[in-house]
Amino acid sequence: MNECELNRGLCGKHADCINLPGSFRCDCHPGYMHRQAKQMCFDIDECSQTPWLCGPNAQCTNTVGNYTCSCNTGLFPNTGLRWILNQTRCEDLTKIQDGKTCNIPINTGTSSHLNSSSAWFCHITNFNSINFISGYQLQQVAGVLSSALNNTSLWNKLTRGEKSVAAESYLETVERAMLQLTEPSDVLLRKNVRSNNLDMELLIIPFKHNTSEEQLRANKNTLEIKLGKLIEENKQDQITVGFASYTGMESVLDGSFYKNQSSIQLNxxxxxxxxxxxxxxxxxxxxLTFHHNELRKTKEEVICVYWKYKGKESSWSTEGCTKLHSNQTHTVCSCDHLSSFALLMALDESQMQENVALTVINYIAVIASLVCLSLAIFTFLFCRSIQKANTTIHLHLSVCLFLAHFLFLVGVSRTEKKVLCAVIAGLLHYLFTASFAWMCLEGVQLYLLVRNLKVVKYSSRQGLRRRYMLLAGYGSPALIMAVSAGVFPGGYGTNKFCWLSHDRGFAWSFLGPVCFTIAVNTILFIAILWTLRSQMCGLNADVSKVKDTRLLTFKAIAHCFIMGCSWILGFFQGLEFFRFVFVIINSLQGPFIFLVHCVLNQQVRMEYRKWFGRIYKQKDSSELTSSTVPMEIITKVSTAESNNCSSTCKGVRVEWSK
Structure with missing residues (x-):
């Protein structure tokens, strides 16, 4: 009896049934084994069985019936796309390329070549020269190709021509791998290959198999293809359909490759x-059904494009592709040819006008902030009557904000030089983080001052010590920046702005401290208002103290902006109203500082009068002398007639307080 013929599923789908005289045997496929005494074959976890299977500086990932090896971030296999057990080593690109230049032919129909000394460019373009012979496995090749998108900053260091040629070579390699590294099949076979940045689905259609329309998925995108005529034309071979989706390639082949328009973005x-x-x-x-990376706005125009191969002049093109349907989350495109595709979002004219208006408002507000911050810094440095611990915080906060706003104004768009752009991004990261550190110290110091209003002999020396403030204000941002740069040095600078990259969540090295500062200062702000409320309730009889407390309450409300609490509006940038409010309020942080700590400070106003009086010589010496008396002193004057004095003689008692 041939048990294998009588029951074709006897050994399961991962084993071959071998008929024996009077019995049968199940032989597991490679990568599978029998579990205990059962006939069924189960996947072997090679990574658990052999922890050092892939060698040093590499990670092993178990897959169904197999395993893959991948190098740690920043390292690449010295054997290219093929991982050879016990031979492949993970090395730095400079060791693999050995500093040699590469001469790459350009796909333009001519015999022109592109010379480059970039190790990354040579590494990527060498993929296309590899012949997929015996020993290459699709899962392993996909893992190596996926690692090439781990750090997109390596791509961004290439020139436009190098980036175009390298991306073209990369995409062609993925196509060849999907078509050439698929095993023959007698039945309709669907295969999924997934890695960190590369998701593939392959459909293997055997000869003479009838199917009219098939659907493939890669990540959140879908391909619908009609195969009727292709199968009719197929005379002798199986058909392989491949669909791949890349995570990170959208930042490499960005919207600037479409008619050189900077307002176009890949979505x-x-x-x-x-x-x-x-x-x-x-x-x-x-x-093709695309999933939007960001929700589409009603004023955005959708453009379906494909990558048109032209070597150094490759670009996104709309030829043969049209939009069928689009909503907030998905867009369906129809194309009459196969290639690499993407979805572009273009702002309409009204939206572009709004962006221009927002940019103009931002520049005006930043310039006004720079002027006010410079006046505030001058005041804090030379106004001796207010030089104390609080002024130290005001001064350093103003200096950090002034330098950050000035550098933002002149350097945030200097993306033409990658190294300079990275330096600018790093300095902006440090200065804005330092600004938030001083905002946090501002909140703590104000809370300590308000909490001790009832303490008669309270001095600013009892607050935060200056050396500790300097350490916290400048040391903590330096530590944050050092850790961030050490973890992801390529995170500084993007194609559009000299700011932090969103790759690998690097932007949270700034957003994290911002969220912490907003949370702390919001709590302190509420505590300050609550403390002032209780203080005012207990000072009904003392009119002068009530007046001072109300003024301090107004300053505390103004501190909501100075302490950076208004930055919470930055989390609602999807709404146009909040975008304008966010830009206006936070760009005017300098005027708020100058208004509260200088203009509304009576001591400072009297110092201003003294300075202007000296310049214009409009006041006499008695006026100059009286103007030096601090105006925050609370005075109580009582008069008493004395029998030993004339009627014009009065005793005056002046109580001096802080």
Whole structure:
């Protein structure tokens, strides 16, 4: 009896049934084994069985029936796309390329070449020269290709021409891998290959199999393709359909490759669709459903594009692609050929006008802030009557904000030089983080002052010590920046702005301290108002103290902006109203500081009068002398007639307080 013929599923899908005289045997496929005494075959976790299977500086990932090896971040296999057990080593690119230049032919129909000394460019373009012979596995190749998108800052260091050629080589390598590294099959086979930045689905259609329309998914994107005529034309071979989606490629081949327009942005992942033996021209169009990276706004125009191969002049093109349907989260495109595709979002004219208006308002507000901050810094440095611990915080907060706003104004768009842009981004990161550190100290110091209003002999010396303030105000931002740069040195600078990259969540090295400062200062702000309320309730009889407390209450409310609590509006940038309010309020932080700590301070106003009096010589010496008396002193005057004095003689008692 042939048990294998009588029951074809006897050994399961991961084993071959071998008929024996009077019995049968199940032989597991490679990567599978019998578990205990059961006939069924189960996946072997090679990584657990052999922890050092991939060698040093590499990670092992178990897959169904197999395993993959991948190098740690920043390192790459010295054997290219093929991982050879016990031979492949993870090394730095400079060791792999050995500092040599590479001469790459350009796909322009001519015999032109592109010379480059970039180790990254040579590493990526060398992929396309590899022939997929015996020993290459799709899962392993996908893992190496995926690692090339771990750090997009390496791509951004390339020139525009180098980036175009390297990306073209990368996409072609993915196409070849999907078509050439698929095993033959007698049945309709669907295979998924997933890695960190590369998601593939392959459909293997055997010869003479009838199917009219199939759907493939890669990440959150979908490909719908009609195969009727292709199968009819197929005379002798199976058909392989491949669909791949890349995470990170959208920041490499960005919107600037579409007609050199900076206002165009990619709002989807880049995907590649291919079919056996490069059938790029189709008799019936395919439908691509893109998932939006960001919610589409009603005023944004959707553009379906494909990557047009032209070597150094490659670009996004709309030829043969049209939009069928679009909503907030998805867009359906129809294309009459196969290639690599993406979705572009363009602002309409009204939205561009709003952006221009927002930019103009931002520049005006920043310039006004710089003027007020410079006046405040001058005041804090030379007004001796207010030089104390509080003024130290005001001074350093103003200096950090002035330098940050000035550098932002002149350097945030200097993206043409990558190294300079990275330096500017690093300095902006430090200065804005230092500003928030001083905002936090501002909140703590104000809370200590308000809490001790009833203490008669309270001095600013009992507050925060100056040396500790300097350590916290400048040391903590330096520590944050050092850790951030050490973890991800390529996170400084993007294609559009000299600011922090969003890759690997690097922007949270700034957003994290901002959220912490907003949370702390919001709590302190509420505590300050509550303390002032209780103080005012107990001072009904003393009119002068009530007046001082009310003034301090107004200053505390103004401190809501000075302490950075208004930065919480930055989390609502999806709404146009909050964008304008956020830009206006936070750009005017300098005028708030100058208004509260200088203009509304009576001591400072009298110092201003003394300075102007000396310049214009409009006041006599008696006026100058009287103007030096601090105006925050609370005086109580009582008169008493004395029998030993004339009627014009009065005793005056003046009580001096802090």
């Amino acid at each position: 989807s992942q880049v995907v590649t669709a291919t079919i056996g033996r490069n059938h790029h021209k189709l008799s019936e169009p395919v439908h």
